Amino acid sequence: MRVLIKGAGVAGLTVALELTRHGIDVDVVERAAAVATGASGLAGGMLAPWCERESADETVLTLGKTAADWWEEALPGQVIRNGTLVVAAGRDTGELTRFAGRTSGCDWLDGAGIEALEPALGGRFKKALFFREEAQLDPRKALAGLHRVLLERGVTFHFGCEVEDGTGSFDRIIDCTGAAAIGATPQLRGVRGEMLFLETAEISLSRPVRLLHPRIPLYIAPRGDNRFMVGATMIESDDAGPISARSLMELLNVAYALHPAFGEARVVEMGVGVRPAYPDNLPRLTVDRDVISVNGFYRHGFLLAPAMAGQVATILTETIPNRERHCA
Numbered sequence: 391m392r393v394l395i396k397g398a399g400v401a402g403l404t405v406a407l408e409l410t411r412h413g414i415d416v417d418v419v420e421r422a423a424a425v426a427t428g429a430s431g432l433a434g435g436m437l438a439p440w441c442e443r444e445s446a447d448e449t450v451l452t453l454g455k456t457a458a459d460w461w462e463e464a465l466p467g468q469v470i471r472n473g474t475l476v477v478a479a480g481r482d483t484g485e486l487t488r489f490a491g492r493t494s495g496c497d498w499l500d501g502a503g504i505e506a507l508e509p510a511l512g513g514r515f516k517k518a519l520f521f522r523e524e525a526q527l528d529p530r531k532a533l534a535g536l537h538r539v540l541l542e543r544g545v546t547f548h549f550g551c552e553v554e555d556g557t558g559s560f561d562r563i564i565d566c567t568g569a570a571a572i573g574a575t576p577q578l579r580g581v582r583g584e585m586l587f588l589e590t591a592e593i594s595l596s597r598p599v600r601l602l603h604p605r606i607p608l609y610i611a612p613r614g615d616n617r618f619m620v621g622a623t624m625i626e627s628d629d630a631g632p633i634s635a636r637s638l639m640e641l642l643n644v645a646y647a648l649h650p651a652f653g654e655a656r657v658v659e660m661g662v663g664v665r666p667a668y669p670d671n672l673p674r675l676t677v678d679r680d681v682i683s684v685n686g687f688y689r690h691g692f693l694l695a696p697a698m699a700g701q702v703a704t705i706l707t708e709t710i711p712n713r714e715r716h717c718a
């Protein structure tokens with residue numbers, strides 16, 4: 391049994407790992423020259439199912455709870471489990487109450503509690519929510535790590551090419567092409583996400599911090615080496631063109647509102663990714679003869695891909711006789 395995975399984003403690489411764990415031979419074809427060039431390379435890397443429940447279905451919490459463990463097992467040392475801090479300006483304290491009412495798994499903090507967790511934010515916010523079970527990873531490092539692990543497991547990568555329709559010499563195709571499938575996949579749409587990286591040694595944070603705002607809730611995720619990812623807009627569009635001036639101002643405003651030290655930070659990167667999404671904003675696995683598609687990860691690719699990859703492995707192992715598998 392040979393399986394070809396199309397797409398080396400988080401969906402494709404997590405499926406590849408799950409299949410190799412079941413002894414299935416895997417090739418990966420990626421039209422770009424490297425892994426993580428799509429939406430996956432621009433993600434915040436937050437593994438935050440409790441926070442996401444604020445606007446997401448219960449399924450996201452159910453499937454996402456074990457994501458941090460999956461990533462830690464796959465890539466030991468890459469998952470940072472420091473929780474998520476959610477703050478709001480004094481005039482927006484009602485947003486915190488609303489957020490707490492729609493989520494679970496958090497504690498209220500006062501100013502001293504905030505300062506104990508994030509000394510840099512001392513005196514800046516009076517109240518916060520702390521989701522202690524949440525985690526984060528660096529998406530680019532994580533996908534580079536998965537690439538390495540997969541090579542060690544004998545997976546063959548074909549970069550810079552696409553495959554025609556049909557399975558060719560493969561028994562199954564797993565389509566993990568993300569937003570590239572918009573138009574060809576019924577109901578799949580794009581949700582544009584703009585982000586940027588700031589670099590400054592003037593401030594340090596130990597965990598992602600979400601700043602609630604009635605119109606523009608955004609976050610800052612520390613990445614080490616004095617880098618901070620600021621994200622991300624949510625715009626109903628599959629336009630992957632350059633960041634707009636308005637979005638750039640909003641992202642910079644949130645950083646400045648969190649701490650004025652970000653005013654002197656260097657803007658070292660700006661990026662735009664298109665999140666693939668179905669109408670219910672939940673991922674879907676669809677089977678059409680020998681092609682299985684895994685798509686629609688919306689803003690939860692790193693959070694939900696491990697669970698969906700497990701489902702793909704289950705489907706394949708239930709249909710493949712044992713003698714056709716190889717030991718991983």
Ligand SMILES: Cc1cc2nc3c(=O)[nH]c(=O)nc-3n(C[C@H](O)[C@H](O)[C@H](O)COP(=O)(O)OP(=O)(O)OC[C@H]3O[C@@H](n4cnc5c(N)ncnc54)[C@H](O)[C@@H]3O)c2cc1C
Pocket residue numbers: 396397398399400401402419420421422425426427428429430431432433434435436437551552553566567568569570582583584585621622623662663664665666684685686687688689690691692693694
């Ligand atoms: C700004 C931003 C922040 C985000 N933050 C988070 C977060 O904090 N946590 C989280 O869990 N999720 C987050 N997400 C969501 C997450 O990034 C996406 O859900 C996820 O990346 C989708 O992964 P994918 O593998 O389906 O698509 P992609 O990452 O886009 O991968 C698809 C791959 O398929 C390749 N491809 C396309 N067509 C073909 C073809 N015909 N043949 C071969 N290869 C092909 C593409 O080149 C690409 O590499 C964020 C997204 C954005 C944009």
